[in-house]
Amino acid sequence: MSDASGSQPVDHDEVVVEPRFKYERILKHVHQYLEATSASCVAVHEKFIVIGFSDGFLRIFDHLGYEHFEAKEKTHKHSVSQVAIDTQGSHVISCANDSTVCIRGIGSSETNEFLKLVPSAKSVALSEDFSKRGSGQRFVAGTQMLTLYEKGFLKKYKSLTLFQGLDRDGVISCCSWKGDFIAFTNDTGTRIYDCNMQRVISLIQPAHFQEAFFSSRFAPRHCWIDTYSLIIAWGSTITICKVTSQSSEKTGVLLRRAQMQYLWSIPDFYISGVSYTTNESSEASEQNWEEIVVFGLSIDTAEEGDDDMIDDSVSVISDVSNMTALATLAYKKTNAQLLLLKPVDMNHYTVIAEDTLDMRRSDLRCLNKFSLVALPSDATYFLMGSKELIEARPCSIDDRVRWFMDNELFEDALECSLKNKEALQDISVVDIGRKLVGSLIEQGKFTAAAEVLPQVCDRDKMEWEYYVNEFEKYGEILKLVTYIPLGHPQLEPECYEAVLTAALYSRTNLFRRLVIEWNPDIYRAASIIDKALRRMNTDSGTASSEAVTNNNDLVNIYQALAHLFAYVRNFDRALVIYLLLKDKTIFRVIDKYHLFPMVKDRIVELMDINADLAIRLLLDNEDSIPVKQVVTQLSKHPKLQMAYLNRLYSRGEGQEYLDLMVRLFAEYDRSKLLPFLREADNYKLDLALNICRRKNFVNEAVYLLGRSGNRLEALDLIMKHNKEIDTAITFCSEHEDDIELWDRLIDLSITNPAHLTKLLSTAGIYVDPLTIINKVPLNIEIPGLRDHLIKILKDYELKVTLLRDSSKITSEDVFNAFKKKVQQNISCIRVSSDKRCDSCSELICPISSHDDLLILRCHHIVHEKCISSEYHCPACGSSSTMPSTTTAPLKKKKPASYNPFGDF
Numbered sequence: 077m078s079d080a081s082g083s084q085p086v087d088h089d090e091v092v093v094e095p096r097f098k099y100e101r102i103l104k105h106v107h108q109y110l111e112a113t114s115a116s117c118v119a120v121h122e123k124f125i126v127i128g129f130s131d132g133f134l135r136i137f138d139h140l141g142y143e144h145f146e147a148k149e150k151t152h153k154h155s156v157s158q159v160a161i162d163t164q165g166s167h168v169i170s171c172a173n174d175s176t177v178c179i180r181g182i183g184s185s186e187t188n189e190f191l192k193l194v195p196s197a198k199s200v201a202l203s204e205d206f207s208k209r210g211s212g213q214r215f216v217a218g219t220q221m222l223t224l225y226e227k228g229f230l231k232k233y234k235s236l237t238l239f240q241g242l243d244r245d246g247v248i249s250c251c252s253w254k255g256d257f258i259a260f261t262n263d264t265g266t267r268i269y270d271c272n273m274q275r276v277i278s279l280i281q282p283a284h285f286q287e288a289f290f291s292s293r294f295a296p297r298h299c300w301i302d303t304y305s306l307i308i309a310w311g312s313t314i315t316i317c318k319v320t321s322q323s324s325e326k327t328g329v330l331l332r333r334a335q336m337q338y339l340w341s342i343p344d345f346y347i348s349g350v351s352y353t354t355n356e357s358s359e360a361s362e363q364n365w366e367e368i369v370v371f372g373l374s375i376d377t378a379e380e381g382d383d384d385m386i387d388d389s390v391s392v393i394s395d396v397s398n399m400t401a402l403a404t405l406a407y408k409k410t411n412a413q414l415l416l417l418k419p420v421d422m423n424h425y426t427v428i429a430e431d432t433l434d435m436r437r438s439d440l441r442c443l444n445k446f447s448l449v450a451l452p453s454d455a456t457y458f459l460m461g462s463k464e465l466i467e468a469r470p471c472s473i474d475d476r477v478r479w480f481m482d483n484e485l486f487e488d489a490l491e492c493s494l495k496n497k498e499a500l501q502d503i504s505v506v507d508i509g510r511k512l513v514g515s516l517i518e519q520g521k522f523t524a525a526a527e528v529l530p531q532v533c534d535r536d537k538m539e540w541e542y543y544v545n546e547f548e549k550y551g552e553i554l555k556l557v558t559y560i561p562l563g564h565p566q567l568e569p570e571c572y573e574a575v576l577t578a579a580l581y582s583r584t585n586l587f588r589r590l591v592i593e594w595n596p597d598i599y600r601a602a603s604i605i606d607k608a609l610r611r612m613n614t615d616s617g618t619a620s621s622e623a624v625t626n627n628n629d630l631v632n633i634y635q636a637l638a639h640l641f642a643y644v645r646n647f648d649r650a651l652v653i654y655l656l657l658k659d660k661t662i663f664r665v666i667d668k669y670h671l672f673p674m675v676k677d678r679i680v681e682l683m684d685i686n687a688d689l690a691i692r693l694l695l696d697n698e699d700s701i702p703v704k705q706v707v708t709q710l711s712k713h714p715k716l717q718m719a720y721l722n723r724l725y726s727r728g729e730g731q732e733y734l735d736l737m738v739r740l741f742a743e744y745d746r747s748k749l750l751p752f753l754r755e756a757d758n759y760k761l762d763l764a765l766n767i768c769r770r771k772n773f774v775n776e777a778v779y780l781l782g783r784s785g786n787r788l789e790a791l792d793l794i795m796k797h798n799k800e801i802d803t804a805i806t807f808c809s810e811h812e813d814d815i816e817l818w819d820r821l822i823d824l825s826i827t828n829p830a831h832l833t834k835l836l837s838t839a840g841i842y843v844d845p846l847t848i849i850n851k852v853p854l855n856i857e858i859p860g861l862r863d864h865l866i867k868i869l870k871d872y873e874l875k876v877t878l879l880r881d882s883s884k885i886t887s888e889d890v891f892n893a894f895k896k897k898v899q900q901n902i903s904c905i906r907v908s909s910d911k912r913c914d915s916c917s918e919l920i921c922p923i924s925s926h927d928d929l930l931i932l933r934c935h936h937i938v939h940e941k942c943i944s945s946e947y948h949c950p951a952c953g954s955s956s957t958m959p960s961t962t963t964a965p966l967k968k969k970k971p972a973s974y975n976p977f978g979d980f
Contacts (some may be wrong), residue, residue, distance in 0.1 A: 096428060108924060116129060116157050118447050118449050120450065121161045122165070123165045124137060126168050128172075130462075131157070134180065145182070151178050157173060157198055171199070171217065173198045175196045177413065178190055178735075179191075197249050202214075218250075218262075220243075222241075222251065223236065223237055224237040233261075234439060246263035247262060252306075254303055254872070256303075259306055259696050273332065273529075278319075280315055280334060282312050284310070293444070305317070310344060310347070311347065316337045319333070319335075342417075345375070347449050348447060349446065349459070352365040353416070354452050355657060366418070369414065369415075369457060371414050371447075371448035371459050372412075372443070405465075408512060412432070435466075439462060445454065494531055503726075505531075506533075506536070506539065525547075548578070562598060580608060587636055588636045592639055596643045604640060635659060649765035659685070662827060671696045695724065706804060707733065721740065725737065748771065750775060750776050764776075778807065781793065787814060801831045804821055819847075822848055826856075830859075832858050833858060836858075902956055907921070
């Protein structure tokens with residue numbers, strides 16, 4: 077086999093369409109015969125190919141082109157018109173213009189048949205069960221009518237006319253048989269015959285003018301997708317229909333008809349063959365096909381010529397010679413093309429592939445000399461011309477990738493290869509990636525090149541190091557920061573140092589981030605420290621063009637150096653830098669490397685960086701530095717001292733510094749003073765009170781006076797400074813049992829009507845309202861006094877009612893409890909005869925007596941049978957009540973003969 081070109085030259089002004097097929101010419105014996113004569117028709121089976129030749133021979137080849145069962149003599153005298161193969165591949169049928177139909181057995185001549193049909197059959201088809209015994213070996217032949225031939229008695233063929241055409245119908249130029257259906261096409265359309273119903277069930281009329289595309293000149297083609305779906309290709313149109321079944325509402329008889337699903341027209345194209353591609357996901361889809369494969373001749377619209385291609389003077393029924401067929405396309409330049417169409421909707425499609433083929437020595441003006449036969453399940457398509465047979469197969473992954481690369485579509489090539497990595501045979505992903513990255517670098521697209529490196533290099537250390545050097549050569553190594561691997565694989569230290577060095581001299585913020593994020597184990601930290609120091613021009617006293625002049629750059633480099641110094645355990649220099657920069661990272665470094673002893677004398681500087689973290693650090697290292705030393709160091713920084721003592725106090729420590737805390741809170745954070753005074757116990761009240769008086773802190777002073785017992789003075793302070801009656805009432809309510817305090821409040825408020833109103837409305841809970849009313853002067857006017865008095869009276873009435881009801885309920889409860897107690901006291905107690913003494917375990921009642929005893933309320937003991945039903949004591953005459961039904965339990969010891977399961 078040799079390659080056949082299947083793609084057009086690349087036009088950079090047009091969108092390049094990826095080819096879906098690769099093409100190979102079938103040579104061997106096929107080529108030898110085509111050199112001597114020309115092919116007229118072809119049919120394919122999964123086992124072989126049958127080609128009919130213009131010299132009347134019918135030859136059988138395998139798919140590689142080697143002949144099987146060499147033909148000794150001609151099958152027909154004239155050119156073979158059509159050939160068909162049965163499903164099993166056991167028989168071949170052919171027809172020609174010599175009025176003969178030949179049925180030939182494959183590998184056996186016993187079933188060979190030669191039939192003379194007048195007029196000559198233009199098309200033939202075998203039933204699918206032709207090879208089965210008892211099937212009648214049926215076939216159909218198409219002339220102006222469609223005739224069914226079936227073997228009967230004595231193995232003689234008998235005929236049955238299935239369709240009788242008229243003169244205007246023309247000849248049946250194409251017929252096919254699938255399952256129960258026979259499809260045949262003449263000039264008036266394609267009909268479908270149902271063998272079960274024994275009638276034509278549908279007529280699919282052509283979508284073109286009959287005069288423009290006679291079936292004898294533009295031969296229609298059939299392709300069955302399945303038992304019910306048929307593709308009809310004719311002229312420039314494609315019709316896809318499906319046979320559906322529906323029960324009649326009146327008779328209930330099952331009716332079948334063909335329903336059109338797609339109708340497409342291909343401009344400037346004449347179809348000579350049609351097939352389809354299978355749908356790999358057919359389980360999730362209703363249709364088992366995905367795309368339509370079309371083979372034919374396309375007209376080059378760029379060529380000028382007469383648009384009238386058809387010679388209408390030629391008879392429809394008459395045979396068309398090669399010269400007449402040639403004349404139909406004589407005025408146009410044509411190309412053999414294979415199209416791949418994907419459906420959009422009923423009338424629209426998308427061209428997925430459009431391949432122009434070089435059909436050598438085949439006349440591109442004779443449409444009927446071209447054919448397409450296919451094995452869709454094997455994705456194999458055979459394209460035949462009069463002098464050429466080409467096999468088309470879907471492109472392999474290597475073919476697709478190679479095409480992408482030939483057209484410089486490296487991104488698509490890489491994507492395709494990565495998705496189908498296991499299917500690659502001759503091409504490696506690395507080679508594709510190198511070409512893509514090289515192309516992007518040449519175009520200056522370094523960012524895009526860096527993005528694809530993880531896919532190209534994957535875990536190949538050598539590849540990564542190669543591209544690190546490439547990017548460094550072009551000064552674009554920082555583009556690799558996001559993608560360079562830090563492990564799996566881990567590159568040589570020089571690669572990471574090259575990135576850090578580039579960042580150091582161009583983007584110090586990136587340098588700082590990389591130093592902090594990257595593990596220093598992957599590069600030589602000492603080397604980076606040396607370069608950073610040189611960058612800051614610290615090693616030399618002379619000025620340098622590389623010296624850092626921007627303050628932000630300086631800070632970034634210092635932060636990176638501090639991290640590196642800590643890594644190499646040069647903690648002195650690291651801590652100095654952190655303290656200089658006031659960087660909170662110092663606390664994490666101190667905790668990680670246990671460096672507190674190195675900074676315990678620099679507490680103030682730590683507190684200045686972050687007081688909370690510093691205090692936590694101090695408290696976590698109390699064994700290294702005592703509290704007294706910390707307080708002393710912070711004496712000149714009272715706010716920091718206050719924060720430290722406050723945290724210390726929250727842990728229950730630092731009781732000796734409570735007075736200092738009072739002073740600090742009063743001076744720097746009054747909001748915390750009162751809560752602290754309420755919570756703490758061991759501070760000096762007089763000292764705290766003096767501070768509050770000096771600062772004029774009324775609320776704090778009131779609390780301290782109240783706590784020290786000077787409640788009247790505290791109340792006077794409230795009324796004198798704040799003059800807030802609500803605060804005064806709240807203070808008095810905290811000491812509600814202090815009557816003198818309430819009286820003092822009343823006296824202070826007696827001259828203020830607003831205060832009296834407030835007292836009357838709220839203080840009645842704690843003090844008798846009459847006390848307030850009695851002290852009110854007669855000449856003072858109190859706003860809302862009437863309403864307050866009514867409210868007081870209602871409250872008093874409610875209180876009295878509650879007390880009365882409560883007393884009543886309590887009395888009833890006491891009476892019931894007393895009654896129950898009396899009832900228990902006057903009841904007699906039954907002592908059963910089986911009760912034993914808790915001391916000696918002997919029976920309380922004699923063994924001879926089985927009567928129960930009763931202990932009366934007068935403490936006399938009698939037999940139960942000896943007392944009257946009124947339970948009067950026979951000794952003293954007092955009355956007792958009936959004993960309870962359950963005997964009072966008596967604690968007793970278990971005797972030796974005690975049976976835990978009771979008496980049976």
